[in-house]
Amino acid sequence: MPLISHMDEMRPDLVFAGLPRPTIPEENTMSIRSFFCLGLLLVLPVLTHAQQAMEMYIPIGASVGVSNISSVIGKVAAVDEQNKTFTINDASGILTIAVPDNTPVWLDRSKVGDSNQIGSTADLKAEMTVEVKYREATRSPALTAEWIKIEIPR
Amino acid sequence: MNAYDLGRWASLTGLVILLSACETPTPPTSEPPPPPPPKQVGDPLVIKGRELFFKETFNGNGRTCGTCHREDHNLTIDAAFIATLPKNDPLFVAEFNPALAKNFENPKLMREFGLILENQDGPDTFNMRSVPHVFAQRVSIASNPNNRFHCFSDTQCPRTGWSGDGAPGTQDLKAFATGAVIQHFTKSLSRVVGVDFRLPTEAELIAMEAYQLSEGRQEDLQLPLPLKSVVAAKGQEIFNSPTQGKCAFCHFNAGANVGPGSPLGQGNLNFNTGVEDLPDQPEDLAGEPNNKDDGLGTPGDGTFNTPSLVEAADTGPFFHNHSVATIEGAVAFYNGDAFNNSPAGQAIRGGASKAINLDATQMVSVAAFLRVINALHNIDELDDMLGAVARNEYLDGEHPEQVIKRSLNDIDDAIMALAGGSLHPDAVSDFKETRALVEEAVQYPSRRIKLAARAQTVIARAKSHIVS
Numbered sequence: 001m002p003l004i005s006h007m008d009e010m011r012p013d014l015v016f017a018g019l020p021r022p023t024i025p026e027e028n029t030m031s032i033r034s035f036f037c038l039g040l041l042l043v044l045p046v047l048t049h050a051q052q053a054m055e056m057y058i059p060i061g062a063s064v065g066v067s068n069i070s071s072v073i074g075k076v077a078a079v080d081e082q083n084k085t086f087t088i089n090d091a092s093g094i095l096t097i098a099v100p101d102n103t104p105v106w107l108d109r110s111k112v113g114d115s116n117q118i119g120s121t122a123d124l125k126a127e128m129t130v131e132v133k134y135r136e137a138t139r140s141p142a143l144t145a146e147w148i149k150i151e152i153p154r
Numbered sequence: 155m156n157a158y159d160l161g162r163w164a165s166l167t168g169l170v171i172l173l174s175a176c177e178t179p180t181p182p183t184s185e186p187p188p189p190p191p192p193k194q195v196g197d198p199l200v201i202k203g204r205e206l207f208f209k210e211t212f213n214g215n216g217r218t219c220g221t222c223h224r225e226d227h228n229l230t231i232d233a234a235f236i237a238t239l240p241k242n243d244p245l246f247v248a249e250f251n252p253a254l255a256k257n258f259e260n261p262k263l264m265r266e267f268g269l270i271l272e273n274q275d276g277p278d279t280f281n282m283r284s285v286p287h288v289f290a291q292r293v294s295i296a297s298n299p300n301n302r303f304h305c306f307s308d309t310q311c312p313r314t315g316w317s318g319d320g321a322p323g324t325q326d327l328k329a330f331a332t333g334a335v336i337q338h339f340t341k342s343l344s345r346v347v348g349v350d351f352r353l354p355t356e357a358e359l360i361a362m363e364a365y366q367l368s369e370g371r372q373e374d375l376q377l378p379l380p381l382k383s384v385v386a387a388k389g390q391e392i393f394n395s396p397t398q399g400k401c402a403f404c405h406f407n408a409g410a411n412v413g414p415g416s417p418l419g420q421g422n423l424n425f426n427t428g429v430e431d432l433p434d435q436p437e438d439l440a441g442e443p444n445n446k447d448d449g450l451g452t453p454g455d456g457t458f459n460t461p462s463l464v465e466a467a468d469t470g471p472f473f474h475n476h477s478v479a480t481i482e483g484a485v486a487f488y489n490g491d492a493f494n495n496s497p498a499g500q501a502i503r504g505g506a507s508k509a510i511n512l513d514a515t516q517m518v519s520v521a522a523f524l525r526v527i528n529a530l531h532n533i534d535e536l537d538d539m540l541g542a543v544a545r546n547e548y549l550d551g552e553h554p555e556q557v558i559k560r561s562l563n564d565i566d567d568a569i570m571a572l573a574g575g576s577l578h579p580d581a582v583s584d585f586k587e588t589r590a591l592v593e594e595a596v597q598y599p600s601r602r603i604k605l606a607a608r609a610q611t612v613i614a615r616a617k618s619h620i621v622s
Contacts, residue, residue: 049386052315053276054333054451055322058344064332064356065324115344120278137307 056106056116060131060149071133072143079124086124088132097132098144109152123150186600192554193547201551203365206358208472214339214351215251216244218545219331219362222285223339226563228469229369230287232268232476253342254392257402260442267436267476272337274447275454281447282437283316284476286461289370289467289531291327294410294462297421304451313422316474317449318459327366328359370511371464371531373566374409377402380622389523392516398501399520400510401463401488410462424457425448428496429473435477446475456497467521467528468567482521489517518575525575526620533617534570536561536588540613542546543595545607558595558602561609565589568616585618 038052061067072095076089099121107119108131124130129151134143208220221244223229231245248259260282263269269282297313305311306317312326313319321330331354341350354362354514377394381387392399393408406413410422430447437444448454458474466472472484488510493499503509512520539561542549549557569585572578588609595605 052319052322052325052333053273054336056277057336057347058332058353059347062347062353063323065326066329066357078371110347113346113349115346 015056016095055147056104056118056149059110059116060108060129060151063131066133067131071131072139073129073131076126076128077122078126081121084121088130093141096142097134097148098142099148100144103145104147106147106149107152108149111154112152114152119150121148124148129153162522164458165250168448171347185598188599189546189554189603193545194551195547196550197364197368199361199364200368201365201548203361203363203368204550204552206354206362207365209355210358211334211598212339212351212354214335215254215341216249217247217339218244219334221245223288226560228287228563229289230285230469230516231466232284233266233473235263236268254340257343258340262440263436263442266440269436269476270338272320274319275452277343279445281445281475282442283447283474284471286316287370287465288366290409290462291369292367292372293374294422295327297419299419299421299423299425300417301419303455311421313424313459316458317447317451317454318422318424318457319450327363328356331359331362332400336357365550371534374411375464375527377407379527379530380489382620382622383522383524383526385519386522386526388516389519389521392512392520393523398510398516399488399512401520403502404460404498405463408524410460412460422460424455424459424507424511425498426496427458427498428458428492428494429458429475429487430456431492431496432477432490433492435478463524464527464531467525467571468532481524482518485512485517485524486510487519522575522577525571525577528571529568529581530617530620532564532571533613533620535564536568536613537610540563540606540610544603544610546603554602554606555599558592558606562589562591562596565592578619581616581619584612584619588612588616 026036029081055063061073063071072088072090074090074095077087077089077094079086084099084101086099087098103121105119105121105123107117107123109116112127131144131149132147133148136143207564208218208225211218213254222231224235225527227235236245245264246261247252248264255282260269263282267282268284270285271280272283273280274283275281295314297311297318299305299311299456302308302311304338306325310324310326312321312324314321314325314327314330319325320333321327322333323329335351335354336345341349344350347353378387378390381390393401393405394402401408403416404412404423404425412418412420412423414420416423426449432447435444439584449457450459455565466484467481470481470484471477471479471483473487476486478487487493489512491615494503494508494510499509501509536546539549541558543554543558543561546554547552552560563586565585569582569589572585573582591605591609591612595602595609599603
């Protein structure tokens with residue numbers, strides 16, 4: 001655990017900045033060190049962006065603050081199952097979307113007045129309208145999906 | 155009856171009449187006229203947001219946000235309060251709407267423990283969670299953890315809900331409200347937008363966010379406070395001590411944030427403190443299904459979001475699953491195996507054999523500290539309410555007639571918080587005096603303004619007993 005070596009350099013006065021008892025006896029530096037370990041315990045191997053379950057019920061385009069801000073909406077041009085990517089034809093050109101394993105895929109059936117369902121990448125077909133929330137901070141021609149909604153047409 | 159008797163009878167009757175005249179309250183004819191119409195003041199956005207929060211059903215099953223976050227019950231709900239509600243209260247939709255009879259709520263756990271069903275990790279699984287008060291949101295949502303697990307972006311990481319991931323989308327209060335409508339307002343488990351409910355508009359979300367941000371504390375306390383109770387002052391010292399209570403590691407200034415310079419990041423962070431490992435959880439005791447709640451993310455990492463403690467003492471039971479009923483019990487939790495064997499407990503153990511090891515007197519004094527800061531929070535709330543009534547103003551759109559009634563809850567909470575810990579009999583008697591004044595103001599609208607002003611001076615005196 002390489003981070004351990006940094007612990008000795010940790011400044012207890014910073015950790016406890018603002019606490020009423022600024023003098024830190026030996027036992028405290030111990031606890032600060034182990035407190036640092038907590039950081040290690042909590043770091044997961046992958047920095048996943050999970051999302052709350054209720055997202056699946058929000059129709060395509062209706063996620064306030066997300067739709068068309070950190071998502072793209074368009075028609076699937078082609079699906080490349082082998083490379084786990086698909087392309088969307090967008091006004092700005094072709095966007096390639098990488099789909100990591102376990103990316104949530106939802107079937108938006110609100111147009112048919114039915115309950116939205118959990119889908120899978122196998123449901124992705126050319127010509128379907130999709131909304132893809134991407135992980136990147138800004139939009140570019142190559143994006144990574146965080147979740148995908150597929151519209152089930154009337 | 156002879157003349158003497160007659161005379162005696164007459165004078166006795168006269169006396170009785172006289173006496174009863176003394177006891178009669180001021181006759182209504184001499185009552186001054188009711189106060190003039192109150193002044194509409196305040197931020198229109200907050201007023202709009204408050205109205206939506208407590209009245210808007212979003213074409214759903216009849217619930218509003220206020221169904222669970224009660225304005226007259228510290229923006230939360232518990233089993234004791236639930237027991238006072240009529241059968242047809244929309245909280246109980248699962249009991250009278252056949253479409254919601256299964257898998258929408260667990261009426262037994264709702265009525266016995268005040269727990270609400272949340273489909274945290276998808277439609278096919280659920281957890282039972284308590285309703286957090288939504289006070290002090292302004293200072294208990296923003297986080298900047300070093301590890302970016304389940305953050306919205308590199309710069310934004312709002313933490314809402316018990317596991318910090320209660321909201322879809324942008325994860326902020328706006329997104330949370332959308333999620334809450336889908337979760338709690340639906341007419342059926344199909345949850346079809348436009349059929350089972352409507353989604354809040356962006357303008358509505360902005361207004362509701364403004365209202366929620368305006369509720370409760372707008373900034374964190376600055377500990378240590380100059381507390382007059384020696385027990386509470388000792389409790390504060392233990393709370394802040396990095397070797398004894400260690401509470402300030404996570405609840406800095408008794409709020410929801412870590413202290414500045416924390417090695418894990420800043421703001422309202424998540425920890426696995428082992429609440430899920432407590433024996434005899436509500437579900438277990440009631441013989442109901444208990445899916446282990448895995449906290450933040452899907453699958454979860456076992457961590458839960460740190461709540462603010464200033465508002466805790468009068469909003470029990472405690473923790474995400476209402477597993478502990480009393481504030482003393484909640485402090486004692488940190489002494490037990492579930493916490494001390496948890497990742498967080500192990501991490502702050504240091505060289506000691508046990509991370510947190512408090513004796514009975516110490517636990518009670520930490521709880522006394524939490525009781526006292528809660529009473530101070532009640533005083534702040536009361537000051538806002540009574541001040542508005544004394545100025546004959548609406549409070550965020552609420553008529554003074556309602557505000558004065560509602561202030562009784564905070565008075566009772568303050569009495570409960572202090573008397574329940576045998577603390578500050580001086581302040582308790584001031585709160586009782588305040589209560590009498592407020593009751594009179596409720597009964598006689600014409601005297602409301604004056605009585606509210608008087609009540610305000612009495613709670614100021616109560617405060618002076620608690621802090622210097």
